[in-house]
């Protein structure tokens with residue numbers, strides 16, 4: 001009788017038995033709202049760690065951690081200049097585990113900027129933006145921009161000298177944009193300078209508008225991964241496609257996002273891939289182990305390194321140098337040479353180039369392979385841009401001192 005009750009409760013929640021048959025392994029995925037993000041089966045190639053390096057999944061995990069820790073921080077935070085800084089002090093010295101929550105949130109945010117960037121690089125170097133994934137790359141570019149927006153708006157909230165001046169410099173860069181720059185800056189700040197209005201706007205953007213927007217874009221991103229046939233991979237063997245193309249049998253309705261190259265032309269294959277394994281347990285267990293590792297690393301970092309908090313924001317005391325958040329220091333470095341270059345030309349060109357990339361790169365080769373030799377030129381150009389960005393950022397972070405003069409950090 002007792003057993004029956006438990007069995008009934010189990011059945012009321014889970015619509016499958018122990019996953020020791022193919023049917024139950026499928027049901028584990030299809031009958032669970034979270035696992036349902038995945039297909040029942042995945043290609044072996046796509047779950048190899050060295051292919052995706054888990055950067056996309058890690059970005060998502062960090063986002064979830066940010067939502068949870070962010071909600072906890074909201075319990076103690078008041079977005080008013082006179083209160084905001086005091087909330088930070090309270091979190092650091094009064095609230096139980098308050099500083100730990102702050103650290104988790106801060107390091108996860110920096111981590112997400114880095115992993116989203118690395119994820120975009122992985123997608124580029126494995127040519128995973130080629131048909132049919134062009135549009136998902138474009139969605140990804142918006143995800144990158146929103147991630148930067150989330151981090152930037154969060155930067156102001158502690159209302160200390162560091163955050164106040166970083167946002168002052170950052171919004172000045174926004175002001176350089178052609179035609180709309182000044183208007184956009186005014187809209188963002190709710191005035192001409194960083195003040196009460198800016199703090200409230202950044203708070204609303206950071207805690208409501210941008211999280212909502214990024215959630216919508218992520219939902220589209222994940223949905224598209226499924227619709228595009230799962231994770232990319234090398235094109236299927238030509239022989240197989242020829243059989244398929246010349247087959248008498250009508251091809252199944254569903255396409256699998258797999259590409260085949262026939263005489264240099266790419267074809268979408270209408271054929272279920274053969275090299276697949278069940279998502280449960282092969283992919284899901286890998287994801288869980290990876291998530292545990294990432295969470296452990298984040299916890300360790302947050303236990304040993306505190307998020308910075310300088311003295312309270314003072315609009316009359318400009319630090320020298322006043323630096324933008326680290327991921328915009330490359331731009332600030334360029335602005336130092338020319339406001340047009342750093343504030344307008346480079347960001348506009350970079351965003352436009354990223355958005356149109358999958359449509360102008362018409363070379364069908366190299367998909368699913370890291371650093372394919374068949375697309376050397378485009379890889380060289382991309383690498384030069386990435387290295388330039390990293391070098392400029394390092395210069396901005398470590399080698400710039402008072403009056404933006406060159407200093408040696410050691």
Ligand code: HEM
Nearest residue numbers: 052056057059060116120128136137140141143144231232
């Ligand atoms: C919040 C940011 C993002 C999240 C959470 C995210 C998440 C993911 C995940 C989980 C995957 C599955 C495979 C993997 O882990 O690599 C994926 C694939 C993909 N992502 Fe993202 N992504 C983000 C940003 C971006 C960006 C910035 C780009 C490009 C500019 C991008 C383009 C793509 C493309 C084209 C795929 C399909 C790749 C393939 O099939 O191999 N994503 N994304």
